[in-house]
Amino acid sequence: MAMELGNHTFLWNFILQGLFNHSPLGFFLFSLVLVASATALSGNILLLLLIQADRRLHTPMYFFLSQLSIMDLTMVCTVVPKMAANFLSGHKFISWGGCGTQIFLVVMVGGAECFLLAVMAYDRYVAICHPLRYPVLMNWKACFLLAMASWAGGVADSVIDVSAVFSFPYCSSLEVDHFFCEVPAILRLSCADTSLFEDLIYACCVVMLLLPLGVIVASYARILTTVIRMPSTEGKQKAVTTCSSHLTVVGLYYGGAIFSYMQRASARTPMGDRATSIFYTLLTPMLNPLIYSLRNREVTRALKKMLRSWGV
Template identity: 60%
Template sequence: MMAWKNQTFKSDFILLGIFDHSPTHTTLFSLVLGIFAVAFVGNTTMVLIIYLDSKLHTPMYFLLSQLSVMDLMLICTTVPKMALNYLSGRKSISMAGCGTQIFFYVSLLGAECFLLAIMAYDRYVAICHPLRYPILMSQKIYCLTTASSWILGSFDGIIEVSVAFSFSYCGPREIPHFFCDVPALLTLSCTDTSIFERMIFICCVIMLLFPVAVIVASYTRVLLTVISMGSGEGRRKAFTTCSSHIMVVGMYYGAAMFIYMRPTSDRSPTQDKIVSAFYTILTPMLNPVIYSLRNKEVARAFMKLLGKGNSGE
């Protein structure tokens, strides 16, 4: 960590951002703030509903509440700093601030990758082995697997921050992004980062492709089981639950693979910023919307919560 010590914390980085102050970009910035507000309120509401309603204290909703917590933390890691820099006209971020952003961003991405795989396995057990569900998804098992996803994500975050800041950074120190992302930061390094880039690729294989394999295997079994169902209502309900999850998974993993599993030579700062905005800002907003609109239990619990609020006035 000598390079870290040699670079004082006064040596700020410059985040070039994604918007300028043209009328079009001002409108787009306002849209991003609107999406942030919807994502913040939606995910907070989901966590509260699941926590307060005892009927939702099941493995599926516990996992869903964890997804909402991760989305809340993820969107709060990037958007507030971007908004502050845009509104204040200052584009700087300290080295400590940059390292903090990288840690939380990478940790949450990794944790959510594993959590989505756990959620797919949960649906597989519930639909394909309903009688064994209380055993295969006991409280101990789903709490342990969820804790493991947080721990593995945090471990990945610690490694990437430690290695990324072991390099020397020189030149204008301008990061072509709206937050501190490792691939964008590495473009500023004065030293050879090829070995670290290969390590990132290997981490992505583990943290992206392995969960995707679990998800594909789980939903393949689910679809085969659903097709053989005699009940039309059961088939419809299973398809509704699974389709919402597949929608989230497709957007999330597709965007993450596009960012982290391409060679450096093929990277475009503009493309990276747009795709990153998609899955760090838009996906956290869509998650609670998709699950709440398609889930009668969540809608019931929400109306019950509103009823309590109105009766208490």
């Protein structure tokens, strides 16, 4: 809903087109989304409980992993409930405030996760390349500050995006060709020239993706050099096992993020935006806890201990 005044539209509600139609195939795909969402929620909540319950997991690496789980939970809870409610009710409206909140939280989590993955790579670099100095360099105060800096970077990016997006006038149709409020989809509805802001978004995405990625590449280059020089085969296997889960998550996240955000506005399409959005709002949060639980002996051991305590 909107109120016309002159040539500009004052927003009351946007209309989200959604992801599926009400056909048998649409209901089936919607069911798959619900299953994936439930898996993401239960996996990340379980991982948080394991880290909290097992003292052996009270280390910097698992502290950062818990932050990653909180980010994944925030992402799923921001996007999926509104999409599901609109699909089941048949109402496609989202308020101005709801849309702004979605943009804020999605951009915040996306930016914070970029920085956090770089922090996690640095943590592994210090643990493997400077093990004797690890307790000093990665003390709890340093870990807390690094985690808060990651969140702050995401918040700063989201404040800029939300402020800019809703500073533009919107005219005629307020139908968002997406299943949630994403910045490019909203900007398509503006009757003003948004090309300068879209170029700014592109530049910011390049910086926010490539700078942390540079830290990750540099950290793992040093780790690889150190691992090659290790005389013990057992030490090499332990180092590789420790880093493999993080590298898998980095590959998933940055692969989707680079494909999604490092495209010029002219090259983006609504269909492509929806496909890549499913990847980083649902699939990545679902896969992250599975990767860390299946490929990590300490997490597996903590899970078995918890199941035994429950009599399972």
